[in-house]
Amino acid sequence: MADIYASVGSTVAIPKAALDKLVAKLNQMGYSVLGPQIQDGVIVYKSLKGAHDLPKGYISQQDSARYRLVYTGHPRYFDVTPGAQSWKQFFFPPQTELAEFTRDEKGRWQTAEQVTDLTPLALFGVFPCDLAAIQIQDRIFLREEWKDPIYWSRRQSAFILAVNCLHPCGTGFCASMGTGPKTNQGFDLNLTELDDVFLVELGSEAGRLVMEGMPILPTSAFWLQAGQKSLEDASTRMGRSLPRPQDLPELLLNNLDARQWDDVARRCMSCSSCTQVCPTCFCWDTRDSADLAGQNARRERLWDSCFNPDYSYIVGGNSRPNARSRYRQWLTHKFGSWYAQFGTSGCVGCGRCITWCPAKIDVTMELKAIREEVQA
Amino acid sequence: MIQTIGNPHAISPSAPMQPYWAEISDIVREAPNVSTYWLKFLDPGLQEGFHFKAGQFNMISVPGLGEVAISISSDMEDTRRIGHTIRSVGNVTSAINRMEVGDILGVRGPFGSWWSLDHWIGRDIVIAAGGIGLPPMRPLLYYISHHRKDFGKVIVLYGARTPNDLQFTREYKTWQDEDIELQVTVDRGDDTWQGRVGVVPILFYNTRIDPRNTVILTCGPEIMIRFVIFEALARRVPPERIYVSLERNMKCGLGSCGHCQVGPFFVCKDGPVFSFDKLQPYVNVEEL
Amino acid sequence: MTAQKELIRALEAIPWFQMMAPEHFNKILGIAKIFKFDAGQIIFHEGDKEDYLYVVLEGRVAIEMSVPGHGRIRILTAEPMEEVGWSSVTPVVRQRTAGARAVLPSRLVAFDAAELRKLCDEDHDFGYFVMRRLVNVVAGRLLTGRLQLLDMFANPVEQKED
Numbered sequence: 001m002a003d004i005y006a007s008v009g010s011t012v013a014i015p016k017a018a019l020d021k022l023v024a025k026l027n028q029m030g031y032s033v034l035g036p037q038i039q040d041g042v043i044v045y046k047s048l049k050g051a052h053d054l055p056k057g058y059i060s061q062q063d064s065a066r067y068r069l070v071y072t073g074h075p076r077y078f079d080v081t082p083g084a085q086s087w088k089q090f091f092f093p094p095q096t097e098l099a100e101f102t103r104d105e106k107g108r109w110q111t112a113e114q115v116t117d118l119t120p121l122a123l124f125g126v127f128p129c130d131l132a133a134i135q136i137q138d139r140i141f142l143r144e145e146w147k148d149p150i151y152w153s154r155r156q157s158a159f160i161l162a163v164n165c166l167h168p169c170g171t172g173f174c175a176s177m178g179t180g181p182k183t184n185q186g187f188d189l190n191l192t193e194l195d196d197v198f199l200v201e202l203g204s205e206a207g208r209l210v211m212e213g214m215p216i217l218p219t220s221a222f223w224l225q226a227g228q229k230s231l232e233d234a235s236t237r238m239g240r241s242l243p244r245p246q247d248l249p250e251l252l253l254n255n256l257d258a259r260q261w262d263d264v265a266r267r268c269m270s271c272s273s274c275t276q277v278c279p280t281c282f283c284w285d286t287r288d289s290a291d292l293a294g295q296n297a298r299r300e301r302l303w304d305s306c307f308n309p310d311y312s313y314i315v316g317g318n319s320r321p322n323a324r325s326r327y328r329q330w331l332t333h334k335f336g337s338w339y340a341q342f343g344t345s346g347c348v349g350c351g352r353c354i355t356w357c358p359a360k361i362d363v364t365m366e367l368k369a370i371r372e373e374v375q376a
Numbered sequence: 377m378i379q380t381i382g383n384p385h386a387i388s389p390s391a392p393m394q395p396y397w398a399e400i401s402d403i404v405r406e407a408p409n410v411s412t413y414w415l416k417f418l419d420p421g422l423q424e425g426f427h428f429k430a431g432q433f434n435m436i437s438v439p440g441l442g443e444v445a446i447s448i449s450s451d452m453e454d455t456r457r458i459g460h461t462i463r464s465v466g467n468v469t470s471a472i473n474r475m476e477v478g479d480i481l482g483v484r485g486p487f488g489s490w491w492s493l494d495h496w497i498g499r500d501i502v503i504a505a506g507g508i509g510l511p512p513m514r515p516l517l518y519y520i521s522h523h524r525k526d527f528g529k530v531i532v533l534y535g536a537r538t539p540n541d542l543q544f545t546r547e548y549k550t551w552q553d554e555d556i557e558l559q560v561t562v563d564r565g566d567d568t569w570q571g572r573v574g575v576v577p578i579l580f581y582n583t584r585i586d587p588r589n590t591v592i593l594t595c596g597p598e599i600m601i602r603f604v605i606f607e608a609l610a611r612r613v614p615p616e617r618i619y620v621s622l623e624r625n626m627k628c629g630l631g632s633c634g635h636c637q638v639g640p641f642f643v644c645k646d647g648p649v650f651s652f653d654k655l656q657p658y659v660n661v662e663e664l
Numbered sequence: 665m666t667a668q669k670e671l672i673r674a675l676e677a678i679p680w681f682q683m684m685a686p687e688h689f690n691k692i693l694g695i696a697k698i699f700k701f702d703a704g705q706i707i708f709h710e711g712d713k714e715d716y717l718y719v720v721l722e723g724r725v726a727i728e729m730s731v732p733g734h735g736r737i738r739i740l741t742a743e744p745m746e747e748v749g750w751s752s753v754t755p756v757v758r759q760r761t762a763g764a765r766a767v768l769p770s771r772l773v774a775f776d777a778a779e780l781r782k783l784c785d786e787d788h789d790f791g792y793f794v795m796r797r798l799v800n801v802v803a804g805r806l807l808t809g810r811l812q813l814l815d816m817f818a819n820p821v822e823q824k825e826d
Contacts, residue, residue, distance in 0.1 A: 570767050
């Protein structure tokens with residue numbers, strides 16, 4: 001095979017069978033590779049040993065409060081769209097230690113040295129919505145004035161192998177949010193899965209290094225067109241849509257007394273599933289504990305949710321004492337306030353909250369209802 | 377007026393949740409369940425470099441129990457030690473209430489937006505505070521006392537539940553001596569109380585305000601704040617010259633944990649001091 | 665200074681009297697007198713017949729209610745230029761609902777309540793003017809009462825059940 005030099009910014013092709021070589025190469029380079037695998041009937045992200053662990057031949061059927069994995073035997077690895085888990089658990093772990101304190105001989109508190117695991121992560125198979133979500137979380141945890149050390153240490157060295165989404169998930173509306181089904185920038189490698197080959201876009205020097213030694217084929221116009229067509233097809237098969245998301249901040253923040261909030265309050269159980277599956281939700285709480293002797297103490301950080309009753313506790317009571325005020329907080333933050341706070345929408349249109357809400361609440365329908373109520 | 381962390385003297389940019397240790401150098405009992413804890417960083421370099429502005433707060437940690445947001449209540453221009461007036465209401469504050477001089481607390485800060493005194497030179501200032509809302513105002517009163525000629529009329533309208541709950545009574549005369557008018561009321565008096573019985577918003581009835589030149593600053597229970605604003609607007613003070621200090625559940629002080637949000641604002645970062653024109657769309661929305 | 669001159673000076677100092685038409689001012693002057701009280705002296709008791717509407721000129725007056733088991737509770741204080749005993753002008757209630765006591769040495773102007781009601785009946789313009797002012801007073805007292813009722817300064821530790 002001719003020696004083809006793949007440069008950053010170029011698109012090359014590799015045979016399907018080479019996918020395993022990519023996993024092996026990443027492992028060899030010292031990355032801890034994480035990828036989608038089937039467990040308990042759903043897709044989870046965990047340690048990936050080889051391409052054979054990927055959910056080849058499966059599709060997922062998703063709708064409000066419905067998620068099924070179905071084996072159809074097709075030859076593709078990445079037709080299954082994400083389950084309840086997202087990649088945020090790796091940069092922003094659900095439970096992590098913030099600090100450990102010990103008393104010295106004089107009884108004074110000291111902060112103990114923290115040991116950070118610096119093994120670089122490789123996220124293998126990141127869909128466009130999820131890559132957009134990572135970039136949204138970057139704005140939250142990495143700021144000009146400070147950087148969250150846990151997020152920073154993992155994010156800096158992380159390798160992202162993204163995948164264009166050719167089999168929309170049914171509840172997603174990434175096309176409306178501008179986050180998919182085609183991957184935007186921010187990846188090290190971006191794959192488009194065709195029948196016989198993967199098209200590989202090289203996004204960075206790290207990506208180029210991983211591709212060294214791979215059985216690269218020159219990219220034919222036929223393949224490029226096939227990739228292009230698949231993406232265009234995917235855009236038309238979105239399960240949901242959300243027109244003009246940029247109008248939502250004004251709509252929501254000016255209609256905090258809309259009747260629709262009472263309507264959704266009757267259905268919302270405040271179970272916080274949506275915030276758990278959402279790849280951008282970032283609220284957290286601290287929990288302090290000490291040993292019985294009072295010599296050692298620790299402070300942990302845990303995922304929290306604006307749906308938790310204690311979340312809005314203030315001295316003397318609770319500033320959001322019911323599902324109505326909490327649901328309103330979540331939706332107006334996600335689609336409205338986020339713009340003022342972080343410069344983008346908080347939603348990437350992945351559809352998880354629609355799939356995983358046990359009460360079948362669909363954010364696109366709720367927003368549509370508010371629009372209609374206001375325009376009436 | 378989105379303020380970023382201005383003087384990050386006790387906030388580490390690479391580990392912003394890391395507390396800095398400080399020793400309690402003095403405790404002053406102010407009222408039942410309320411004391412001022414004077415803290416000095418164990419690192420003298422940090423103590424020297426620490427500066428804050430009136431209205432800002434620190435996050436105070438008790439290892440093993442938690443961390444709370446406490447407004448700084450001491451003089452901005454004398455930072456040899458930093459005062460925090462703390463009311464005992466929960467686990468962490470009750471634990472602090474049991475501490476003694478020499479005990480160690482964790483400190484991060486200062487956080488939040490501040491009362492922008494430099495914009496109010498020459499203005500008349502009305503400070504309307506209730507209960508534990510006076511401590512966050514005390515740095516202001518110290519500054520005004522030391523720079524009295526910079527401002528016009530200065531009036532403090534202050535109320536608490538009972539005469540015992542009035543904060544900083546020992547300092548009232550000092551402020552009055554600096555030509556700061558002080559009107560005090562209590563919700564319920566007793567036979568020994570010779571002063572007013574009534575609520576803080578009503579104190580406006582006996583006050584002459586020139587709405588063209590007055591700034592109103594208020595801090596206290598939110599319902600009191602609402603009625604103070606009502607009285608201020610009724611006297612034609614424009615919303616952009618009414619400032620409030622809000623309080624919400626705070627876990628980080630960084631605008632990161634999400635708990636303190638009110639509408640689009642993080643009270644820890646965009647506040648706690650807000651000009652009323654910013655809050656106006658949200659103030660009357662229930663359960664926001 | 666003659667008693668009459670003292671009265672005129674006193675009334676002219678009261679803001680809402682400054683907006684009165686001269687004929688109305690003269691009418692009300694005719695039913696006014698000045699009272700002085702020492703600190704601690706009772707002005708009227710709960711249950712007394714309503715004889716006067718008072719305006720405080722100097723000092724401070726406390727409004728008190730007797731609660732069996734709790735003694736006399738001081739509900740409110742009235743400062744200079746504030747009214748005490750507004751209920752004497754409303755047609756329905758015929759006795760004091762609370763007591764009043766001077767907290768500091770005080771000087772009050774008192775208007776004969778029965779005469780004042782008669783003047784309002786006879787001259788509706790005058791009556792409207794007086795009632796408008798008293799409605800404001802009552803509104804302020806109601807707001808104060810409500811805010812006191814909400815007990816907004818209560819320490820939540822005392823309120824927590826667990």
